[in-house]
Every structure is written in structure tokens, then in C-alpha cells.
Amino acid sequence: MPTYVVMLGPPGAGKGTQAAIVAEKLDLPHVSSGNLFRENIKNETELGKKVKSILDAGNLVPDDLTIDMVRDRISRDDCNNGAILDGFPRTPAQAEALNAMLVEFAGKVDVVPYINVEDDELIRRLSGRRTCRENGHIFNLTFNPPKQEGVCDLDGSELYQRDDDKPETVKERIRVYLEKTSPLIDFYRQAGLLVEIDGGREIELVTNDLLGILSVEG
Numbered sequence: 001m002p003t004y005v006v007m008l009g010p011p012g013a014g015k016g017t018q019a020a021i022v023a024e025k026l027d028l029p030h031v032s033s034g035n036l037f038r039e040n041i042k043n044e045t046e047l048g049k050k051v052k053s054i055l056d057a058g059n060l061v062p063d064d065l066t067i068d069m070v071r072d073r074i075s076r077d078d079c080n081n082g083a084i085l086d087g088f089p090r091t092p093a094q095a096e097a098l099n100a101m102l103v104e105f106a107g108k109v110d111v112v113p114y115i116n117v118e119d120d121e122l123i124r125r126l127s128g129r130r131t132c133r134e135n136g137h138i139f140n141l142t143f144n145p146p147k148q149e150g151v152c153d154l155d156g157s158e159l160y161q162r163d164d165d166k167p168e169t170v171k172e173r174i175r176v177y178l179e180k181t182s183p184l185i186d187f188y189r190q191a192g193l194l195v196e197i198d199g200g201r202e203i204e205l206v207t208n209d210l211l212g213i214l215s216v217e218g
């Protein structure tokens with residue numbers, strides 16, 4: 001049976017950072033809906049043109065476009081054993097659609113780590129976040145700085161500040177999260193899948209908790 005993990009939590013909680021680490025340990029692909037949208041924007045695809053202004057404003061892309069894009073991604077062969085989903089689902093309709101599509105792939109959502117961090121800390125983290133142009137690797141000027149300023153440790157590409165990591169948009173993203181995505185906490189709790197993790201700690205400590213939940217040696 002494939003393994004599907006849904007990383008849940010507010011923007012800036014560390015979902016992307018942790019998803020990348022855990023994906024490598026479990027040898028599963030890290031499927032980040034935000035990265036998929038940013039790739040489409042960079043490559044100026046039809047989808048990219050449609051969604052650019054939505055991402056810039058910190059709003060959510062409509063469910064149908066998002067669901068189609070993610071379905072496309074997880075139906076590829078490299079997801080045959082499952083995937084670490086980061087940033088998807090973000091609405092109850094997406095969560096229902098995910099359940100339905102995983103039935104097609106003979107799987108189900110196995111566990112939902114919910115990484116929780118306080119609002120003030122989120123704003124601090126997002127404003128210091130830097131993202132690599134080539135592959136979306138994530139750094140933080142304070143908490144996880146790159147070895148060389150402005151350069152990704154992993155692939156040498158330029159690090160930049162996402163437009164939606166600028167202070168005004170960050171507040172909007174947190175508002176949108178509270179309104180649209182936080183109902184998923186109860187959705188997955190009721191399904192018996194939610195495991196809450198204190199994301200306000202160092203990266204390694206959060207990773208250890210996650211690996212424990214996923215029953216993998218650190």
C-alpha cells in the first residue's frame with residue numbers, strides 16, 4: 001500500500017522544510033502545491049498565467065485548478081509508493097477530493113502531522129525566509145541561514161524573497177489560513193489521523209517527532 005502523509009499547519013510553520021527532510025528519509029516525493037504553482041509561473045504556462053496574481057495577493061487558487069494540478073502530479077510513477085503532501089489540501093473541498101483520488105490510487109491519507117506555531121513567530125519566520133529559484137529549497141536568515149549569503153547550499157542557485165513573504169501579504173495568508181484551511185484540523189482529527197506537533201522548536205527536534213510518528217529511525 002502506498003503511504004500518503006498530509007503536512008498541515010499555518011504558513012511559516014515549517015511544513016516545507018520538514019516535508020523535504022521527511023521525504024528524503026522515507027524515499028517518497030515531496031509534493032508541494034505552492035512549488036508546483038511557482039514552477040508554472042516561472043515557466044509561464046497557461047496555469048501559471050492564471051494563478052500569478054492570486055499567489056501575489058496571498059489568496060487561494062480555486063479548488064478545481066488546484067485539485068487537477070495535484071492529481072496530475074501524484075498520478076506520476078514516482079508517486080507509486082505514496083507522497084509527502086505539503087500545502088495540499090487547503091480547503092475541505094480539496095480534502096474530500098484528495099480522499100476520492102487516493103481511492104483511485106489504492107491508498108488513503110495515512111497520517112496528518114499538524115505543525116503548530118504561534119502567529120507572532122510565523123510572521124518573524126516568513127519575513128526571514130529565502131527560497132531558491134531552481135528547486136524551491138528553503139532557508140531562513142535567522143534560523144537556518146545558507147552557508148553563503150544569497151546562494152542555495154544544495155544547488156547553488158540564487159535565493160530570493162517570495163513576493164508573498166513580504167509583511168502585508170503574510171498577514172493576509174495567515175488570515176486565509178485561519179478562515180479556509182484551519183477547519184481541516186477538525187476534519188482530520190475526527191478521522192483519527194491528526195497528530196499535533198509543537199513547531200515552535202528547533203528544526204531537528206520537530207523532525208525527530210515527525211520521524212517518530214512515521215516510525216522511521218532518525
Ligand code: AMP
Nearest residue numbers: 033034055058059060061066087088090
Ligand atoms: P505555499 O508555498 O504552500 O505557501 O503556497 C503559496 C501559494 O500558492 C498560496 O498562498 C496559494 O496562493 C497557492 N496555493 C498553494 N497550495 C494551494 C492549495 N492547496 N489551494 C489553493 N491555493 C494554493
